[in-house]
Amino acid sequence: MEKVIEYGEVSAVYRREKDGKALAEIADDFFEQINRCVSDLRAQAGDAQRSPQDAHKSTMLLNDAKKLETMAHHIKDARERKIALLAQSGADPGTLPLTAHEKALFGGIVNLLESHRALLDGRAHAEHEPCPAPQVKLAEAAPKKADLLVIQVLEDVREFATEERTYALKKSDVVALPREYGAALLRSGKAREIAPAP
Structure with missing residues (x-):
């Protein structure tokens, strides 16, 4: 059975990412859980909207969905920024609380930085061709x-x-x-x- 994420759990991760310098530990499917929760809230809001006496409940559910989406967006931004800084500083990814997707992101940033540094140091030549002029x-x-x-x-x-x-x-x-x-x-x-x- 898929885990159902709680609003308080997302809020706690949001605060840790916003206020702290270190990455918070999250489940590999943390963002998928949020997406499922948002979808469920929207579906519940749609059901509630069909009944005039539940219109207020529908609005509250939609507001909760929007808040979750906003927090998820800020969490992603904060984590991406921290991951880029950690990759640039040469941190060991094995010691970081990264999801599988974030490990791939970390590795990609490290590879890109190494290629860039090699190019600047004259150890490599640009392997890409300049962008063609627009037709x-x-x-x-x-x-x-x-x-x-x-x-x-x-x-x-x-x-x-x-x-x-x-x-x-x-x-x-x-x-x-x-x-x-x-x-x-x-x-x-x-x-x-x-x-x-x-």
Whole structure:
């Protein structure tokens, strides 16, 4: 049978992580237990909401679920910060109260730091290639280049049509648009200008 975590247990771990420098000891499935508890609370709130006299109970259950999620988020952040500092300082993971996932995180950080230090010390060469420049999608029947505006899309844009074609733009796309459409996206904050079209 799966363990049901208590609100007080999460609250105690939250306080230890927030106030202490050391990692609190937690079960390997601590966060999974919280997720199950939050799901149960939300389901109970949904059941309670069906009955008008239980509306207050539903609100209380949802508030408890939100508090648990908030505490879990803060616990994760605090633990990740402490793990990064411990990995950077050369701590022995065998002596730390880490979950299985956190042991993998610790090892990954150590490996990344070792590679970085080797690169800085001249003992290794960069093994990764630089990121390629973004591809610019030009319209098939493009208007004169002077009438184009090259932009990077900052958030998904609903499909729209110009006289030449239909566009379906996604976040991070770099595209050359007719100036009037590109300017409209710039004004709305959905894009930023990369460079004037050549």
